[in-house]
Amino acid sequence: MNAHLVRTAAEGRRHGPRARLRATARSEWVKLWSVRSAPAVLGATAVVIVLGALVLCSGYRSGWASMSASERAAFDPASTSLRGIEPAQLFVGALGVLAVTGEYGTGLIRTTLAATPQRAQVLVVKGLVLGAVVWAVTTASSFGAFALGQHLLTGPVPHAELEDPGVLRAVLGGGLYLTLIALFGTALGALSRSTPLGLAALFGVLLVLPLMVGLLPSGLADGILPYLPGEAGSQVWHVMPPSPHSLGPWQGFSLFALDVVVSAGAVLTLTRKRDV
């Protein structure tokens, strides 16, 4: 008997839930990094977050003189340097959707579920692995963007320090918000099982819905806008509330987290029943 077979036999003996969990996590890790686009998308995310700080903070620096007193009072140096998150959510959201739909597209999902018939476990571990990677990259990028942005806000333009109230929460919140966006994308991808549908659903909810509501008369819009998933979730990376109707940072974030949990719950119930 050769060494390979001896090892599989030995592994077979200690087949337990924990060994299976470790094996699933390892296979999801391999799948994430062997999709050619994943490192590129994560790299682009980091670049966009930092680039946002560069463009916006130098824009405010050069245009400060032309701003009115009320505009100056409403200026939030910390979250201005973090607004690269807005374009970056496109990238991590798409990554989340593609993490599932890519597997359906190539048919790899059949092998995955044949190897691990515990479907819910596969999806949960997929979410955890993706979430951990996205969290690490985006949190590091948030700190980078904050440091660069505050460095660019010089002279008369106010700037923020990490010790100021709410600032550390906002910078950490940037990573948390983008992690939830990626998980929301994963859930919507698993619900739709199709790349175009998943992307349309995610960006319809995150980007198009607030634009639609914004067209309504302001009294009506103010009542709806704060509760939309993207709007509620993004309060966590703002120091000053963007509008008087905004939810509090953790209130809004919890509401968004609830949206993600509900969609994940829908996935986990459906995934047991549906064909692959």
Added chain:
Amino acid sequence: MPTDTSGTPVPAARARRPPVPRHAPVTPLSRGRAVLASEWIKLRSLRSLRATALSGFAFSVGLAFLVCSGFQARWHTLGAQAQAHFRPVDTGLGFLQITPLFFGALGALVVTTEYGTGQIRGTFVATPQRPLVLAAKALLVGLLGFGLALVTVSAAFLLGQSRLSGATPHASPADSGAAGAVLGGALYLTLTGLLGLFLGALARSTAVAISALLCLFTILPVLVNNLPKGFVWRHTVPYLPSNLGFSLWHSHVGFLLRPVSAGCVLALYVVVTAAAGMALLRTRDG
């Protein structure tokens, strides 16, 4: 043994071959017509195109209805300032901030679905004149897109204005600026359709093309429009595609361009993207 016309014997196999049918020689014109016909068939038979066109129409008309109904119902709760600033045409056509996504996606899908299914290989084998294929697609998307855009914007405009009555100001198509705004909106949607088509040819993937369109039309404007209007802002932000389109259908706003120059710059975007798409089409794999 059979002989040919000069009396020399020829092998039996060759002699039995049926005579080659005499086709009309391929002229550039006949090739163009054939390519156009085949593109028309492909366009007609794509289910996702019909779905996108229909949902774009339903979305625009529905949103115009919803927004105008909302203003009609809440007119008396609006402050004096909001009432003074209310422009029925601008509000009724507000959906034009989102509908370009549908038209851009429509244009992109015309190319990317062909790459997705692999049909593009058959297309390029049949017509090795690749730029001609893309030009035929662009002609059809431009013509059909303009028709669809005109119908969509006019229907949404009429339905929206019909909801506004009584104290709420409302516009009729005969009012000054109304017809121009509707036409400008239709032109904006047509140009985004073409921009989507050429972006699709550059990206060759539905996901990438649609993400690029979302970035260009929803994220970038939100990000930079509220920056202080310094020197750099005044020479960059008004030239974003979304702001050029805004100038085409909205009444004039502060630093933005006038409609005619905005239309020209937007057309220039399409031409540059088209040139990039055509150039890369020659050098890249099918």
